């Protein structure tokens with residue numbers, strides 16, 4: 423099938439760093455990292471298929487298709503290899519990219535994400551969320567998710583920002599991504615073969631992808647550091663931007 427024509431930001435010069443956003447958000451969630459890192463590397467931030475400014479080309483797709491979209495974006499930009507960092511759903515996609523297009527990754531950053539697939543309960547929850555969005559739209563899903571996305575210390579301004587970014591997404595994109603996440607495979611068997619510099623970052627209070635799972639992924643990746651960010655929840659890059667960017671700087675410094 424034809425690849426989605428992703429909208430993206432491309433800022434700075436030098437080594438390419440691709441930042442893949444979480445669900446139900448878009449590339450705007452990486453604003454602080456773009457500002458902090460574009461002075462030293464080239465920061466590429468796509469809106470994944472259907473999200474943000476990017477168009478929805480096909481009704482149904484898998485996590486692998488989002489990964490193929492990212493590989494196609496690298497082709498368009500003439501980039502052979504890049505440091506790929508994904509947060510949560512972005513991490514599922516980064517892992518799919520590592521499986522499908524391994525030579526495109528020079529380094530890997532997995533943030534607040536999981537290599538494990540959804541369990542039976544998780545899959546049923548996705549179906550409930552799909553039904554909710556179909557019947558009532560995106561806003562009730564965002565309200566349902568907010569307490570899990572942000573930790574108790576998040577400011578009211580941050581809650582408003584995440585709510586508004588979530589509410590601006592198109593229902594079709596949300597439904598497609600929920601189905602893709604529900605059906606994603608177990609990426610755990612892949613980890614021990616990813617012999618590239620890697621970092622696993624997690625907010626200390628992340629209830630969706632908790633620190634013990636991050637540590638387990640870090641133990642399987644041959645060249646990973648694990649960074650647990652104190653006080654942060656699931657969207658650790660938004661809640662602790664300086665610590666998160668510093669962790670990415672350390673990854674980028676590794677050869």
Ligand code: MLT
Pocket residue numbers: 443444445446509510511512603630656
């Ligand atoms: C995300 O932050 O991308 C989602 O919470 C991931 C998920 O629902 O599995």
